[in-house]
Amino acid sequence: MATKTEDYLGITDYKVIGTRPIRHDGVDKVIGRAKYGADIDMAGMLHGAVVRSPHAHARIKSIDTSKAEALAGVKAVITVEDLPLQEDKIEDLGEGAANLQHLRANVLADGKVLYHGHAVAAVAATDIHTAQEAADLIDVEYEVLQPVLTVQEAMKEDAPLLLENQTTESLGEDTGQKSNVCTHFRHELGDVEKGFAEAELVIEREFDTATVHQGYIEPQNATALWSADDQITVWCSTQGAFTVREQTAQILDVPVSQVKVVPMEIGGGFGGKIRIYLEPLAAVLSKKTGRPVKMVMSRTEVLQATGPTAGSFIKCKMGVDKAGKIVAAYAYMAYESGGFPGSWAAPGAMCIFAPYNIPNVLIDGYEVLVNKPQTMAYRAPGATNAAFASETIIDEICEQLDVDPLEFRLKNSAREGTRRADGPVYPRIGNEECVKTALSSEHYATQLNGKNRGRGIASGFWFNVGLKSSAAASVNSDGTVSLVEGSTDIGGTRTSIAMQLAEVLGIRAEDVKPQVVDTDSIGDTDVTGGSRTTFATGWAAYQCALDIKEQLIERAAKLWEISTDDVVFDNGTFSSSDSSKTLSFKELAGMLDETGGPVMGRATVNPSGVGGAFAVMIADIEVDTETGKVEILRVSVIQDAGKAVYPSYVEGQMQGGIAQGIGWALNEEYAYNRDGLLTNASLLDYRMPTCLDLPMIETHIVEVPNPGHPYGVRGVGEVPIVPPAAAIANAIYDAVGVRMTNLPMSPGEVLKALWAKNGENGTA
Amino acid sequence: MPGKVHVTTTINGESVEFLCEPRQTILEVLRDQLDLTGTKEGCSNGNCGACSILVDGNVIDSCLMMGVEAEGQEITTIEGVASADGLHPLQQKFLEHAALQCGICTPGFIVAAKALLDQESDPSEERIRLYLAGNLCRCTGYDKIVRAVQDAASEMAE
Numbered sequence: 001m002a003t004k005t006e007d008y009l010g011i012t013d014y015k016v017i018g019t020r021p022i023r024h025d026g027v028d029k030v031i032g033r034a035k036y037g038a039d040i041d042m043a044g045m046l047h048g049a050v051v052r053s054p055h056a057h058a059r060i061k062s063i064d065t066s067k068a069e070a071l072a073g074v075k076a077v078i079t080v081e082d083l084p085l086q087e088d089k090i091e092d093l094g095e096g097a098a099n100l101q102h103l104r105a106n107v108l109a110d111g112k113v114l115y116h117g118h119a120v121a122a123v124a125a126t127d128i129h130t131a132q133e134a135a136d137l138i139d140v141e142y143e144v145l146q147p148v149l150t151v152q153e154a155m156k157e158d159a160p161l162l163l164e165n166q167t168t169e170s171l172g173e174d175t176g177q178k179s180n181v182c183t184h185f186r187h188e189l190g191d192v193e194k195g196f197a198e199a200e201l202v203i204e205r206e207f208d209t210a211t212v213h214q215g216y217i218e219p220q221n222a223t224a225l226w227s228a229d230d231q232i233t234v235w236c237s238t239q240g241a242f243t244v245r246e247q248t249a250q251i252l253d254v255p256v257s258q259v260k261v262v263p264m265e266i267g268g269g270f271g272g273k274i275r276i277y278l279e280p281l282a283a284v285l286s287k288k289t290g291r292p293v294k295m296v297m298s299r300t301e302v303l304q305a306t307g308p309t310a311g312s313f314i315k316c317k318m319g320v321d322k323a324g325k326i327v328a329a330y331a332y333m334a335y336e337s338g339g340f341p342g343s344w345a346a347p348g349a350m351c352i353f354a355p356y357n358i359p360n361v362l363i364d365g366y367e368v369l370v371n372k373p374q375t376m377a378y379r380a381p382g383a384t385n386a387a388f389a390s391e392t393i394i395d396e397i398c399e400q401l402d403v404d405p406l407e408f409r410l411k412n413s414a415r416e417g418t419r420r421a422d423g424p425v426y427p428r429i430g431n432e433e434c435v436k437t438a439l440s441s442e443h444y445a446t447q448l449n450g451k452n453r454g455r456g457i458a459s460g461f462w463f464n465v466g467l468k469s470s471a472a473a474s475v476n477s478d479g480t481v482s483l484v485e486g487s488t489d490i491g492g493t494r495t496s497i498a499m500q501l502a503e504v505l506g507i508r509a510e511d512v513k514p515q516v517v518d519t520d521s522i523g524d525t526d527v528t529g530g531s532r533t534t535f536a537t538g539w540a541a542y543q544c545a546l547d548i549k550e551q552l553i554e555r556a557a558k559l560w561e562i563s564t565d566d567v568v569f570d571n572g573t574f575s576s577s578d579s580s581k582t583l584s585f586k587e588l589a590g591m592l593d594e595t596g597g598p599v600m601g602r603a604t605v606n607p608s609g610v611g612g613a614f615a616v617m618i619a620d621i622e623v624d625t626e627t628g629k630v631e632i633l634r635v636s637v638i639q640d641a642g643k644a645v646y647p648s649y650v651e652g653q654m655q656g657g658i659a660q661g662i663g664w665a666l667n668e669e670y671a672y673n674r675d676g677l678l679t680n681a682s683l684l685d686y687r688m689p690t691c692l693d694l695p696m697i698e699t700h701i702v703e704v705p706n707p708g709h710p711y712g713v714r715g716v717g718e719v720p721i722v723p724p725a726a727a728i729a730n731a732i733y734d735a736v737g738v739r740m741t742n743l744p745m746s747p748g749e750v751l752k753a754l755w756a757k758n759g760e761n762g763t764a
Numbered sequence: 765m766p767g768k769v770h771v772t773t774t775i776n777g778e779s780v781e782f783l784c785e786p787r788q789t790i791l792e793v794l795r796d797q798l799d800l801t802g803t804k805e806g807c808s809n810g811n812c813g814a815c816s817i818l819v820d821g822n823v824i825d826s827c828l829m830m831g832v833e834a835e836g837q838e839i840t841t842i843e844g845v846a847s848a849d850g851l852h853p854l855q856q857k858f859l860e861h862a863a864l865q866c867g868i869c870t871p872g873f874i875v876a877a878k879a880l881l882d883q884e885s886d887p888s889e890e891r892i893r894l895y896l897a898g899n900l901c902r903c904t905g906y907d908k909i910v911r912a913v914q915d916a917a918s919e920m921a922e
Contacts, residue, residue: 022859029867030855030874032802032842039801129787215902217806217814218868267804267868268902299807491865491903648862652904656865659905683811683900691906692897 007609008707016502020648021509023495037221037237037264038296048285048295049131051121051138053113056147056371056676067137073130076288079121080108084253100250102340106374114162114339115373116677117304124285124293147371147676151313151334154180154368162369180369182341187363189421195328195360199319203396207389209743210669211311214378215688218267219302223294224282234279235262239269240527245519251280262518263488271377272307274527303681307376310335310344316389326358326412334366338374343367348382350422352390354461355431356412361421371676380462380718391458391726405457410435430640430704431614437700438616443636453622454735460615460722464715465530466607470523471540475599479586483514486525487537492649499645500538504545506572523604531715542710543603555595609708615639617723621731628751636698642706642714654720655697661724663689669744773834776844784831791815791826802842802871813899816872817841823879842871853916863912865903873899877913885921
């Protein structure tokens with residue numbers, strides 16, 4: 001993470017950055033005109049439906065599609081046999097990776113189903129109702145196997161194996177040992193045994209967190225047209241058009257150039273819309289029928305079969321010395337990967353002790369197969385589970401030492417030069433500033449009074465990513481600039497990117513016309529994920545603007561018959577160095593034809609100077625001791641944005657992350673029965689926060705510039721989901737004196753803890 | 765499958781006729797037959813509110829109403845909220861307050877909030893939160909949505 005060079009420009013008088021323009025795609029989205037994937041309609045379009053496994057773990061003995069094929073209106077039926085075979089090869093998805101054999105077996109089961117809802121076959125018919133009827137007519141014969149539903153069960157030596165050929169890779173080497181444990185990794189810093197020996201106080205606990213879903217409101221969808229000339233077009237809802245192109249081309253075994261992915265507006269993703277599910281099915285059904293095929297998941301399918309994020313079992317232990325300094329920390333982190341390998345223990349391990357300067361650390365991480373859908377990223381994937389463990393332990397240490405939890409965090413804070421257990425040495429970071437801002441906040445200064453009320457604090461970290469981005473921009477004769485880029489806009493990034501271009505050229509945000517375009521229309525751009533879009537695609541837009549600026553300086557030099565060295569560009573105006581001649585950006589834009597023709601800027605970037613983000617949450621809650629229900633009274637979130645390019649939407653990310661974190665903390669969980677069947681696959685039973693469950697969410701943006709970005713930008717999207725679970729657990733302890741170590745802290749769990757402490761008829 | 769049913773209804777102030785199968789919801793009819801795709805489908809079982817429409821002024825999850833039930837009703841969808849004069853104050857305030865991120869729940873929220881403000885000129889924060897509790901948003905944490913509705917109410921009262 002350390003940056004080689006200072007890229008930060010140190011600008012202090014921004015004109016566009018830091019302002020709050022109306023987002024460019026706003027009007028279309030408030031009047032219902034914005035086109036999302038499910039809004040597509042085409043002449044001759046067929047509708048697809050998927051047959052899904054009613055079992056959590058079973059061998060497929062036979063699939064009989066004859067009755068479905070005989071139904072009037074049915075045009076095609078496919079199974080995994082219709083997908084080309086794949087090599088045992090890992091494909092990078094931008095956020096996460098996929099083994100192509102596993103990806104193929106996930107989109108259509110190959111011999112075995114590994115979770116309730118696993119896709120087995122797909123149908124295309126003239127309308128959706130006929131397609132669904134046909135799906136019901138497909139007879140699949142199963143040999144039902146014993147499901148494995150928790151990491152603890154799955155790690156037992158005699159546990160049923162999900163993938164017969166899966167062996168454990170331990171510390172980078174294949175052990176050859178067949179197991180549900182896919183990976184064991186370790187991070188070591190200093191001497192953890194010596195550290196614990198020096199500790200005055202050691203706290204150790206075990207934590208269990210449930211599987212949770214990203215919960216985007218728009219279900220997955222894909223429409224594909226396999227044309228007679230073998231050109232394949234896919235319209236879909238995705239965080240990354242290029243990764244969908246890559247995955248789809250691989251699964252269909254065609255060159256990437258044969259696939260064009262058109263990213264439609266996306267109705268939320270949070271990490272869940274990176275892996276493909278429907279795209280290759282729609283494409284193959286289209287090939288078989290010669291017609292476009294549209295597929296849209298139901299909510300039940302979304303919950304049963306798309307990537308939830310990992311449930312986990314974590315053991316965490318921390319020790320402090322007499323001076324109140326953390327001297328040692330240990331974590332055992334076992335995360336679910338679902339039915340196929342690839343999980344979130346690794347990023348979790350990068351975050352678990354990240355806000356602190358700890359000399360001796362040992363972290364063991366395990367990624368474990370269980371009979372649940374293959375897990376996917378969810379906003380700072382792995383970090384919320386991790387912080388729930390470590391930040392609860394920190395709170396207990398503070399309680400035992402009788403010290404203020406924020407003062408303790410300040411005293412032990414990581415800062416520039418601190419080495420994290422997984423290796424990186426921090427460049428300039430803003431953790432201390434966040435803690436100090438929390439300490440001096442009006443919220444923290446206001447005493448919380450009342451019975452069964454409590455306040456909790458927690459910190460969080462997310463490292464953020466950089467990755468590839470491309471942008472191109474053309475100058476219009478009226479002085480505006482049309483910008484094309486490849487980052488699907490999930491929350492205002494067209495504008496946060498456009499603002500970085502506008503800042504360079506001295507024009508208004510409104511004078512940039514940003515567009516998100518398809519994979520044939522712009523250079524490769526990685527996913528909208530890892531909190532990278534404003535950072536990296538914004539940087540591409542900045543470079544694009546520099547390119548335009550250089551070309552316009554040449555035009556001015558030509559017009560004025562002077563050297564380019566004698567042209568000065570400042571605040572939207574070109575002038576000769578002797579100030580005798582000036583042209584505004586708009587005036588010069590109107591003279592392009594006579595000075596040599598159109599001007600376009602272009603840039604591709606893959607920036608390395610990623611700035612990690614820290615956040616602190618203050619949560620005030622009240623516990624109803626009769627029902628165990630936790631009410632959120634007041635919350636504040638303090639976060640380092642580096643530089644908030646588009647503050648309204650930085651606040652929006654902070655508030656949204658906190659709200660999701662509160663849902664994770666209190667209500668959300670995948671409820672599987674003993675047979676491994678998901679019993680709450682609806683938004684009534686998978687209970688996400690409504691506006692009645694939440695108060696206003698107070699935001700404090702801290703700005704400690706990231707040295708690795710021209711404007712000091714850090715990613716902001718993910719880190720706010722990290723502290724809430726721990727902050728609320730700590731607040732519950734403060735309120736009623738019980739330490740909650742399982743997520744969610746639902747009313748039943750809180751009541752159980754209260755009864756354990758006070759007895760069922762206790763006076764809690 | 766029984767034959768299609770002829771339905772006459774009013775949508776966004778205009779008389780509309782359509783044929784639909786008895787098993788089709790009004791959501792499906794709006795989106796797939798009448799090209800009114802501003803009304804969104806999030807769950808199809810009445811839990812998310814993305815498909816909110818107004819039927820005779822009441823907020824309805826259109827995924828729970830059959831197409832044939834539209835006979836003789838007066839329906840408003842998101843496409844009918846703005847007028848030729850411009851955006852509805854709610855739409856303007858959603859933009860100004862950054863009350864949308866991905867935007868998929870936005871039509872439903874605006875339609876539901878319109879029903880509230882059509883009935884009550886000065887709802888409290890608590891009242892707004894109660895009224896909109898049938899609409900799920902996963903992006904915003906609701907803060908900016910509630911503020912946008914409050915601000916729209918003040919502006920409409922002026």
